[in-house]
Amino acid sequence: MAYEVHVLYDGFSKMTENGMEANCSCTLIKGPKKIIVDTMTAWDKELIIEGLARHGVTCEEIDYVVCTHGHSDHIGNNNLFMNAKHIVGFSVSFKNTYFIHPFETGDLFEREEDIKDPHLWQHVAGSDEPGLQRQNRNRVLQLADWVVPGHGPKFQVTQKMKQDVEDILNNSDNQFHYI
Ligand SMILES: [Zn+2]
Secondary structure, three states: OOOEEEEEEOOEEEEEOOEEEEEOOEEEEEOOOEEEEOOOOOOOHHHHHHHHHOOOOOHHHOOEEEEOOOOHHHHOOHHHOOOOEEEEOOEEEEOOEEEOOOOOOOOOOOOHHHHOOOHHHHHHOOOOOHHHHHHHHHHHHHHOOEEOOOOOOOEEOOHHHHHHHHHHHHHHHHHOOOO
């Protein structure tokens, strides 16, 4: 079954004097089922409707809304998709019904640069579980050809990236034992 992946908007994040400015990447996965991944901030409704229209898709046709985690810039327009099952971080629901599922998600990758500079995902974006995230980043990079990070343009996975992330994993015992 063929699926197409269309990034509707590239996410971003940057530190400013007042804190942080950010919005998430918003992605349409189009095939036998139609899936939207992360729905931006509550102020981006028109952008999402327009982005879908560019690919001939309406909000009513979306089967699944996947929000990688519950931050406000990832869930802002979930209520555009009333026919979809909603998967938000750990919870999977349709109307009042919640399904039990062992999901663990988040901004696994903040943006491409965080492969060379782990400080970006660990401290600037912040990680609840750095050890687990480090392992899952490695696992995904070994499998994927392309990654759509939470807050940056999609990027192609290179052999060098696979190696870098693996090296970080193997060296992590020394690197992260601070007292
Ligand atoms: Zn995010």
